[in-house]
Amino acid sequence: MQFIPQNEYIEESIKRHGRRLDYAERKRKREARQVHKDSQFAQKVTGLRAKMYNKKRHAEKIQMKKTIKQHEEKNAKQKDDEAVPEGAVPGYLLDREGQQRAKVLSNMIKQKRKEKAGKWNVPLPKVRGIAEDEMFKVLRSGKTKSKSWKRMVTKATFVGEGFTRKPPKYERFIRPSAMRYKKAHVTHPELKATFCLPIIGVKKNPQSPLYTQLGVLTKGTVIEVNVSELGLVTTGGKVVWGKYAQVTNNPENDGCVNALLLV
Amino acid sequence: MADQTPENVIAQFVNEQGEVLHQSLSVPANINPEQLALVLNTLLQQEVIKQIKYTWDQGSSLVKTTEYQEIQKSLVDDIIKPGKHSTEETFKIVYRPQAVFRVRAVTRCSSSLTGHTDAILNVAFSPCGTMLASAGGDTTVRIWDLNTETPQSQLKGHKHWVQHVAWSPNSKYLASAGMDGMVIIWEARTGKQHCIMRGHTKWISALAWEPLHLNPKCARLASSSADGTIRVWDVVHKRMVFSMSQHTAPVMCVKWGGDGLIYSASRDKTIKVWESTVGKLVKTLEGHAHWVTSLALSTDTVLRTGANDHTGKIYKDESEAQKRALERYKQATAGKPERLVSGSDDFTMYLWEPSTNKKPLKRMVGHQKTVNHVAFSPDGRWIASASFDKSVKIWNAQTGEFISSLRGHVAEVYQVVWSSDSRMILSASKDSTIKLWDLKTKKMKMELPGHADEVFTVDWSPAGDKAASGSKDKTLKIWRQ
Numbered sequence: 102m103q104f105i106p107q108n109e110y111i112e113e114s115i116k117r118h119g120r121r122l123d124y125a126e127r128k129r130k131r132e133a134r135q136v137h138k139d140s141q142f143a144q145k146v147t148g149l150r151a152k153m154y155n156k157k158r159h160a161e162k163i164q165m166k167k168t169i170k171q172h173e174e175k176n177a178k179q180k181d182d183e184a185v186p187e188g189a190v191p192g193y194l195l196d197r198e199g200q201q202r203a204k205v206l207s208n209m210i211k212q213k214r215k216e217k218a219g220k221w222n223v224p225l226p227k228v229r230g231i232a233e234d235e236m237f238k239v240l241r242s243g244k245t246k247s248k249s250w251k252r253m254v255t256k257a258t259f260v261g262e263g264f265t266r267k268p269p270k271y272e273r274f275i276r277p278s279a280m281r282y283k284k285a286h287v288t289h290p291e292l293k294a295t296f297c298l299p300i301i302g303v304k305k306n307p308q309s310p311l312y313t314q315l316g317v318l319t320k321g322t323v324i325e326v327n328v329s330e331l332g333l334v335t336t337g338g339k340v341v342w343g344k345y346a347q348v349t350n351n352p353e354n355d356g357c358v359n360a361l362l363l364v
Numbered sequence: 365m366a367d368q369t370p371e372n373v374i375a376q377f378v379n380e381q382g383e384v385l386h387q388s389l390s391v392p393a394n395i396n397p398e399q400l401a402l403v404l405n406t407l408l409q410q411e412v413i414k415q416i417k418y419t420w421d422q423g424s425s426l427v428k429t430t431e432y433q434e435i436q437k438s439l440v441d442d443i444i445k446p447g448k449h450s451t452e453e454t455f456k457i458v459y460r461p462q463a464v465f466r467v468r469a470v471t472r473c474s475s476s477l478t479g480h481t482d483a484i485l486n487v488a489f490s491p492c493g494t495m496l497a498s499a500g501g502d503t504t505v506r507i508w509d510l511n512t513e514t515p516q517s518q519l520k521g522h523k524h525w526v527q528h529v530a531w532s533p534n535s536k537y538l539a540s541a542g543m544d545g546m547v548i549i550w551e552a553r554t555g556k557q558h559c560i561m562r563g564h565t566k567w568i569s570a571l572a573w574e575p576l577h578l579n580p581k582c583a584r585l586a587s588s589s590a591d592g593t594i595r596v597w598d599v600v601h602k603r604m605v606f607s608m609s610q611h612t613a614p615v616m617c618v619k620w621g622g623d624g625l626i627y628s629a630s631r632d633k634t635i636k637v638w639e640s641t642v643g644k645l646v647k648t649l650e651g652h653a654h655w656v657t658s659l660a661l662s663t664d665t666v667l668r669t670g671a672n673d674h675t676g677k678i679y680k681d682e683s684e685a686q687k688r689a690l691e692r693y694k695q696a697t698a699g700k701p702e703r704l705v706s707g708s709d710d711f712t713m714y715l716w717e718p719s720t721n722k723k724p725l726k727r728m729v730g731h732q733k734t735v736n737h738v739a740f741s742p743d744g745r746w747i748a749s750a751s752f753d754k755s756v757k758i759w760n761a762q763t764g765e766f767i768s769s770l771r772g773h774v775a776e777v778y779q780v781v782w783s784s785d786s787r788m789i790l791s792a793s794k795d796s797t798i799k800l801w802d803l804k805t806k807k808m809k810m811e812l813p814g815h816a817d818e819v820f821t822v823d824w825s826p827a828g829d830k831a832a833s834g835s836k837d838k839t840l841k842i843w844r845q
Contacts (some may be wrong), residue, residue, distance in 0.1 A: 189483045189501020191527040191820045192616065193657060193736055193778070254634045332775060337813045338797030340774050 107267055127295040223347045224361050228307050228321035231256075236312070240275070251275065257282055257352035259300050259324065274315055282318060285358040287326050287346045301325040301343050302356070322348045326360070375455040377404060388454050400457065409795075434645050438483050467783040467828035468845035469800055470790070473814050474830075475513040477840040479506055484834025486528050491669045492535040493550060493827030498840050499526035505540045505548075505556060510830060513842055517555030521548045527568060530585075533576035533670030534685065537599060539585055541568035547587050549599050559602040566590035572620040573641070576670030577689035580682035586626055590614035596643060606643040610636055617659045621702055622667055622693050623719055629656035635706055637718045647722045654709035658737050662703040662761060665742035665784065668694040669826045696744060703761065705747050707735030713749055715764040726764025730757055737779045741786035746803065748789050750777040756791045756801065768806040772799055779821055784828045792822035798833050798843070814841055 121127070129249055137262040141356040154274035240251035251273060266272060288295045304323040306312035315345065325343045372390045391403065482501030489496050495516070496508040505519040505526055524543035531538055537558060538550045550557055567590045574584040583600045593609040613632035620626050625646065626638040635649040635656055661667065671685040673692060679685040701719040705728075708714075712729040713735055733752035740747055740761060747759040750829040756770040756777055775794035782789055786811065789801040796817055800810040817836035824831045831843040 110651075165840045184502055185482075185501070185524055186483065187501075189485055191778075192527045192567070195567075196614075334775055334795040338774060338793070338795040338811065340795075 123183045144158060164235065223321075223323065223363060225347055227350060228319070231308050231319060236308075236317070237274075253277065254280070254315060254317060256280065256351065257318040257358065259283070259303050259318055261302065261316070276315065280353065282358050285324060285326055285348070285360045287328075287344065287360045287362050289331070289362050290364060296328075296331060298326040298328060298330070301327050304345055318348055318352045320348055320351050323363070324358075324360060326362075328362070373455055374456050377407065378456050378458050390704040396489075400830050406690040426821075433624070447690060460463065461579045465785055465828070467785045467788065467824075469783075469788055469802075469809055469814070470824075470831045470843040471810050471845055473812070473841050474650055474844045475842050476814070477508060477513065477515070477842065478506065478838065479518070480516055480834075480838050480840070483817075483820060483836040483838060484691075484840055487823050487832045487834045487840060488529050488531055489533045489823050489827075489830075489832065490552065490671050491533050491539075491636065491826060493672070493825045493829075495531075495535070496823075496825075496832055496840075496842075497529045497531065497538050497540075497552075498832075498834055499529045499540055499542070500834070500838070501525045505529055505538070505550065507538070507552065508619075510825075510842075519548075519550050519555055519557070521557055521560065522546065524567075528571050528815075530571040530573055531668075532573045532582035532585075532599075534580075534582045534682075534691070535672075536582065539573070539651050540585075541571050541587055543567040545589065547585070547597060548569065549585075549731065558599070561597050561604065562601070563595055563604050563607070564589040564591055564593065566614070569614065569616050570618045572618045572626070574620055575622050575667045575689070575693070577686055577693050578624060578640075580686035580689075586620055586640075588615035588618035588620050588628055591746075592630070594618055594626065594634075594638070595701075596626075596640070601610070607635075608643045608645070610637050610645055610648075613655075615627050616655065616657050619659050619661050619704075620667070621661055621704075621718075622663045625718065627659055627661070627704055627718065629659045629706055632685050633657040633708075635659065635704070635716070635718075646676060647718060649704075649706075649714075649716055649718060649722055651714050651722070651727070652706065652708040652710055652712070656706050656708045658733065660738045660740045660747070661745040662740045663693065663696050664740055665782070665826070666692050673824060703744075705738050705740065705761070707738040707749055707751075709734045711735060711753075713738060713747075713759070715747075715761070721738070728764050728766065730758055730766050731755070732768070736759075736777070739780050741780055741782045741803075742784050743786045746786065747780075748780045748782065748791075750780040750791055752776040754793075756780055756789065758789075758803065758806065770806065770808070772800045772808045772811075773797070775818075778819065781822050781824045781831070783824055784826050790824055790831055792819035794818045796835070798822055798831075812843060814838065 108352065124139045178187050236254065236256060237252035238255050239249050240253055242248045242251050253275040257280045260276055260281045283300060285300050286295050302325045303313055303316045304325050306317050306319060306322045308319060323345050326346050327342065328344045329340055329342050335341055345363045347363060348358055348360050350359040352358045371393060373393050374388050375391045376388045409782055462641050480500040480502050484498050484500040487496065487498045490609065494510055495511055497505060499505045503522045503524060503526060507516045509516040522542050526540050526542035529538060529540045536552060538552045539547060541547045543568060545568060547561040547568065548557060549559050569590060570588045572586045574581055576582060581600065583598055584605065585597045585599060586594055588594045588830045592611045592613060592615060593607050594615055596605045598605050607738050611630040611632050613630050615628050615630045618626065619628040620640065624640045626640050627635060629635045633652045633654060633656060636645060637647040638644065639646050670687040671679055679688060701717055704716040706714050711731045711733060714724040715726040715728060716724050731751040731753055735749050735751045737750040738747060745761050747761045749757050753777060754773045754777060758767040759765065760767055764829055773793040773795055777791050777793045779792045787803050791799050796815045796819060798812040798819055799808055800812065802809040815835040815837055819833050819835045822831065822833040829844060832840060834840050
């Protein structure tokens with residue numbers, strides 16, 4: 102049972118006679134004692150009451166932390182309002198809408214050096230290994246289907262322009278036309294925009310050189326895309342034609358090729 | 365028999381105003397421009413008391429239709445063979461004097477100056493041609509020593525990107541203004557801050573000093589801002605003189621003319637002409653259908669350089685410099701009112717003669733995208749325009765006729781600048797290159813790659829020996845021959 106005053110006589114009395122002289126002292130002590138009391142209760146309590154108590158305590162703690170944080174923010178030195186934003190543009194380019202501005206991509210020497218080393222700093226550095234039996238399906242041939250030298254690629258592939266299939270006798274690897282891709286959705290990391298760009302070729306499939314040769318597009322494959330419509334230029338003032346991009350999804354599952362441009 | 369060309373033809377030299385120089389004389393039909401120039405120079409030495417070296421620029425056969433034909437190879441090849449003019453009649457050959465000095469083309473990058481920590485938005489050579497100022501997104505203005513091509517001073521004071529720097533015509537002060545709406549005047553030699561002038565509520569787009577021949581102390585400065593006002597400041601008393609606020613949209617460009625007029629171009633599609641002593645609106649030039657982005661005066665170069673001419677003479681006192689500046693101004697205008705050209709987002713340019721007429725002289729069409737920058741050649745005969753359609757176009761500044769289109773950039777052209785002898789143009793582009801164009805052949809003379817990113821600004825020293833460019837890649841490059 103909690104004591105509930107029936108009228109406002111307490112307030113009235115305080116107003117009339119004031120508080121006890123040691124009121125503040127007693128209050129401080131009581132509050133100081135309260136945490137110990139709470140602790141004892143928390144240790145002793147069991148069952149449903151414990152559940153309810155802990156829930157209440159949890160909410161209180163969250164509230165407390167929030168309040169502390171607010172105070173800290175108030176006390177902390179305000180973030181510099183006069184910070185100068187990045188990416189200065191001259192007055193004649195200000196307020197022009199639809200202008201996406203990205204850094205001109207790497208210079209040619211760097212690009213060439215990278216190409217030579219065959220190493221790129223790529224967004225997906227590690228890929229899951231794909232075993233040959235997952236990559237290829239064995240096709241049996243011969244009159245009695247006893248020969249099994251033919252393979253069908255079960256992944257998405259890029260097949261160059263003007264490719265004609267070899268005669269069946271010599272065609273060891275079949276790349277199904279349903280799984281061929283000509284375009285990729287390439288995201289420019291700085292522009293934060295995605296473009297549907299034609300694929301020029303498969304530069305490297307990290308799984309194996311054979312897959313590179315076959316033009317297999319798996320996650321992590323570095324492809325070359327035609328970026329001429331992006332209007333990027335080199336330091337020499339020429340329009341960049343081909344740039345590398347890395348495939349970021351599993352095209353065989355998704356039905357499209359998503360890639361990230363390597364800048 | 366009829367197609368046989370005679371050996372000699374009767375020719376007459378006429379200047380641009382149509383005045384005949386000399387009585388008709390017989391010249392060989394296969395005379396080439398160099399020989400014509402020789403003849404002309406000899407004639408002029410006799411006729412004109414003050415000796416000026418006139419070189420041959422353009423010849424023409426002035427038929428009744430006043431069709432001009434440039435003489436490239438010789439009189440026979442260009443005019444008689446194509447049957448442009450009958451050999452029976454007198455050939456009227458129009459001559460145009462060219463600059464007596466020649467600027468050598470800039471061909472190489474002599475230094476890449478790093479220091480700015482953000483894109484460089486504006487570079488400007490001092491009128492005397494000994495100092496270079498650059499302003500950038502890192503809120504600083506830097507002055508570079510051109511003899512050693514090293515940093516001279518770093519001017520800190522702005523709080524936001526610095527958009528524009530302007531040298532006073534006596535090279536004593538440097539004014540800078542930017543996104544923080546402040547104009548700061550610096551003492552150029554010492555790099556000390558002279559004064560800060562606050563008042564604009566939005567960013568400042570351009571600055572213009574009062575020409576030297578109107579005020580030898582270079583005491584006043586106009587600034588145009590995005591808040592729609594143009595303010596005129598007094599540098600000596602460090603205060604605002606008056607504010608002109610008739611524009612209803614951001615003012616993008618301001619020019620202080622040599623006849624005591626201030627011209628301003630705004631995004632409210634108008635150009636306004638103000639009187640510069642009290643700030644009264646004189647005229648409103650209407651015609652553009654979209655933002656007016658850029659203005660150029662036929663006297664821009666002479667107003668910018670003041671008393672400094674190609675001889676590099678130093679004047680003892682202000683009045684002497686003023687006298688020389690006035691003399692140069694009069695020589696440049698040749699008694700005619702100054703002309704104004706405006707470039708706009710509506711892809712056109714207009715040629716105006718603001719002091720006489722509020723109607724345009726000519727509407728110049730041809731660009732397929734925004735005209736970002738226009739510039740008069742120093743001799744006031746040509747106009748170059750830079751556009752986002754990747755081309756630079758050359759126009760006749762007398763009539764506004766289209767002359768030629770200079771193609772070669774693969775991205776938007778941001779700025780153009782003339783060499784001080786009016787024979788070459790530099791253009792800065794988004795494709796990270798600068799290209800040098802020759803006016804005579806109307807072809808690219810030199811390609812200057814080297815910047816790693818968009819080139820925002822370019823300037824050619826009035827002395828002609830150096831050019832400077834500032835880019836988004838944070839470097840400033842100095843180019844020389």
